[in-house]
Amino acid sequence: MLPYRIGFGEDAHRLEGGRPLILGGVEIEDAPRGAVAHSDGDAVLHAVADALLSAVALGDIGQYFPDTSEENRDLDSRVILARCLTLVRERGYVPANVALVVTLDRPKLGSRRTEIARRVAELLGLAFSEVGVSFKTSEGLAPDHVQVRVTVLLTRVQGDDA
Numbered sequence: 001m002l003p004y005r006i007g008f009g010e011d012a013h014r015l016e017g018g019r020p021l022i023l024g025g026v027e028i029e030d031a032p033r034g035a036v037a038h039s040d041g042d043a044v045l046h047a048v049a050d051a052l053l054s055a056v057a058l059g060d061i062g063q064y065f066p067d068t069s070e071e072n073r074d075l076d077s078r079v080i081l082a083r084c085l086t087l088v089r090e091r092g093y094v095p096a097n098v099a100l101v102v103t104l105d106r107p108k109l110g111s112r113r114t115e116i117a118r119r120v121a122e123l124l125g126l127a128f129s130e131v132g133v134s135f136k137t138s139e140g141l142a143p144d145h146v147q148v149r150v151t152v153l154l155t156r157v158q159g160d161d162a
């Protein structure tokens, strides 16, 4: 069993008026547009969840929460993340640290960085200092969507020699 495993996740959603913009479990109230999605469209939590699954080679969230299922309509993405975390723990690993990059032209998110990092840390059972949150604009190249990329490092649970 490897002592460490690295994972990578990515998600993107189109932006449209009349939808909420939720990032890392935090609603960005001043966003003029939100994510078009089958679930609540939280691209941060989707990308983190996919990174967790990729680290233990378990595919992606669409396999566990298909967007063809009515049960998953408007689903709270914290449910998706919790399930993926359980799958990781069942395989004997826990997250050690996470780095995420949100690409979004508007609104500016700098004032929400601490809140988003804190929320993601809580959801993963990590210290605040283990969650890096970066924001980038697309420089106008992709003004109509939000994109998130995430790397995660897992460590083996202490005493689990399986």
Ligand SMILES: Nc1ccn([C@@H]2O[C@H](COP(=O)(O)O)[C@@H](O)[C@H]2O)c(=O)n1
Binding pocket: 103, 104, 105, 106, 107, 108, 109, 110, 111, 134, 135, 136, 137, 138, 139
């Ligand atoms: N939605 C965003 C996007 C970017 N920022 C911050 O703006 C700075 C410049 O970003 P560039 O993409 O032009 O390099 C950088 O400090 C970002 O943190 C932001 O707050 N919100």
Ligand SMILES: C[C@@]1(CO)OP(=O)(O)OP(=O)(O)OC[C@H]1O
Binding pocket: 011, 012, 036, 037, 038, 039, 040, 041, 046, 061, 062, 063, 065, 066, 067, 072, 073, 075
């Ligand atoms: C979360 C799911 C399921 O509700 O749908 P979306 O909210 O559209 O999100 P996406 O990241 O495109 O794909 C995963 C889907 O399974």
